[in-house]
Amino acid sequence: MNFENILTPSAVKVLSSTTSKKRLVTDLGDLAAIAYGLEAPTVVEALLAREALGPTGVGRGVALPHARLTGLDKVVGLFVLLDKPVDFGAVDRQPVDIAFALFAPENAGVEHLKALALVSRTLRDSGVCAKLRANPNASTLYTILTEAEGAQAA
DSSP: OOHHHHOOGGGEEEESSOOSHHHHHHHHHHHHHHHHOOOHHHHHHHHHHHHHHSOOEEETTEEOOEEEETTOSSOEEEEEEEEEEEOOOOTTOOOEEEEEEEEEETTOOHHHHHHHHHHHHHHTOHHHHHHHHHOOOHHHHHHHHHHHHHHHHO
């Protein structure tokens, strides 16, 4: 499992007008529609339902929202960098400026967990997060993510 399996360059974006958790979830739905042809309202509803179980803000400015969706045939992801951090109900109460959303088919088991582990492991690396925060360009962000996994494997 690597980032190129779950993330396309069109699924990486810098957001400048996001002002709340709800707006971020809506923006993720819009991006999922553009990048993968998913229904934005369905994505938003699934993410909000998952957030109702407990916030996916994992700390240090990072959120990992995720949901299972019908109609998907593989795990896909979205990466967004926010110009201004928003309150996401994170475990450390720090606002979030990095979000990586994952969507899995309803019956995905191990693949969903492998993708979540990859993203979590990568975004726990403070060096990777510093590079992401310092490069507000979508294509550069994609490159950082896809190269980060190679550096971790070495």
